[in-house]
Amino acid sequence: RIMPVRWSRYNPSYLEPEVKKESYQKPLEELTEEERQQRELKAVRPIKAAPATLSSSVFSDPMISKFTNMMMKSGNKVLARSLMSQTLEAIKRKQLEKYHRAPENEKETIECNPYVIFHQALKNCQPIIGLSNITKGGKTYQVPVPLTDNRKRFLAMKWLITECRDHKHRRTMMPEKLSQELLLAFNNEGPVIKRKHVLHKMAEANRAYAHFRWW
Amino acid sequence: MAAPVYPAWVTRWVSGQWRNKKRPPTLRPPRTLALADKVASRREQPTEAKCITEMSVMMACWKQNDFNDTPCAEEIRMFYDCLAKAQKEHKNQNEDTLSSRGNLPSSKVNKLLKRFPQITRYV
Numbered sequence: 001r002i003m004p005v006r007w008s009r010y011n012p013s014y015l016e017p018e019v020k021k022e023s024y025q026k027p028l029e030e031l032t033e034e035e036r037q038q039r040e041l042k043a044v045r046p047i048k049a050a051p052a053t054l055s056s057s058v059f060s061d062p063m064i065s066k067f068t069n070m071m072m073k074s075g076n077k078v079l080a081r082s083l084m085s086q087t088l089e090a091i092k093r094k095q096l097e098k099y100h101r102a103p104e105n106e107k108e109t110i111e112c113n114p115y116v117i118f119h120q121a122l123k124n125c126q127p128i129i130g131l132s133n134i135t136k137g138g139k140t141y142q143v144p145v146p147l148t149d150n151r152k153r154f155l156a157m158k159w160l161i162t163e164c165r166d167h168k169h170r171r172t173m174m175p176e177k178l179s180q181e182l183l184l185a186f187n188n189e190g191p192v193i194k195r196k197h198v199l200h201k202m203a204e205a206n207r208a209y210a211h212f213r214w215w
Numbered sequence: 216m217a218a219p220v221y222p223a224w225v226t227r228w229v230s231g232q233w234r235n236k237k238r239p240p241t242l243r244p245p246r247t248l249a250l251a252d253k254v255a256s257r258r259e260q261p262t263e264a265k266c267i268t269e270m271s272v273m274m275a276c277w278k279q280n281d282f283n284d285t286p287c288a289e290e291i292r293m294f295y296d297c298l299a300k301a302q303k304e305h306k307n308q309n310e311d312t313l314s315s316r317g318n319l320p321s322s323k324v325n326k327l328l329k330r331f332p333q334i335t336r337y338v
Binding site for chain 1: 262273282294
């Protein structure tokens with residue numbers, strides 16, 4: 001069992017933990033002034049406990065962890081992580097099959113790295129502007145509004161997961177459906193990209209209300 | 216000759232108001248004649264939305280290219296640049312300088328006035 005060690009409220013003097021190995025392997029001469037000051041500060045100040053999801057391994061990816069957390073139901077992280085690894089494996093298998101079937105000249109164009117496919121698919125799914133409800137004069141209007149990076153990533157992941165959960169056959173497994181959706185999104189096709197386009201179309205239709213924004 | 220215009224003191228004298236020893240009105244102010252340390256709170260006018268031109272250019276590009284992102288990459292990049300610039304400007308602006316319309320919001324005016332209050336009595 002994992003016992004939570006990280007508190008939820010720390011004194012402001014506590015610093016964040018530095019997990020990357022590369023930052024500690026740099027020799028002293030290469031550090032800039034502020035990095036040296038940071039090192040000296042770290043020698044004196046207390047440091048917060050690292051969260052359980054933070055890892056220093058080369059295989060950990062913050063986007064993949066965020067996606068697994070969103071897929072998780074009722075705290076079953078074991079199941080969510082296994083589903084994620086099965087998805088990546090399924091993507092790799094499909095791409096390898098395509099690679100071995102393709103003629104020689106097309107072999108370079110096929111991307112086999114599942115992490116690259118995942119990141120590119122997420123980037124293709126992110127909307128650029130969203131709609132927000134603004135009440136003016138008693139009526140609520142849908143106003144096109146720029147979104148923050150966090151919100152874009154969240155929407156892309158949420159759309160992927162809801163699409164895989166709702167629109168599939170009862171007997172298809174989640175990794176299979178997810179790998180299918182990710183490969184379609186990688187090629188800018190599929191229902192998630194269509195949902196993004198629908199949102200852009202609605203924003204474009206309401207572009208007259210863009211002046212209602214005040215930020 | 217048109218109706219003769221007399222100076223104001225003549226009309227007042229002739230009207231006979233001073234014959235009854237009418238005194239000028241004594242001042243009975245309900246409140247002390249001193250400036251208050253507060254300003255009435257005013258509804259701040261909302262600032263204008265930024266980056267609307269970039270957004271409209273991007274939307275026009277979308278309409279032409281069937282909402283694909285790859286042909287519109289340049290417009291999207293310009294939109295993102297404009298957003299980053301607007302956010303940086305918002306972070307860097309000093310809160311105590313005048314706003315773009317040349318007014319200070321009433322809360323800041325009240326803070327300043329509190330630092331230098333009106334002295335109504337000497338102790």
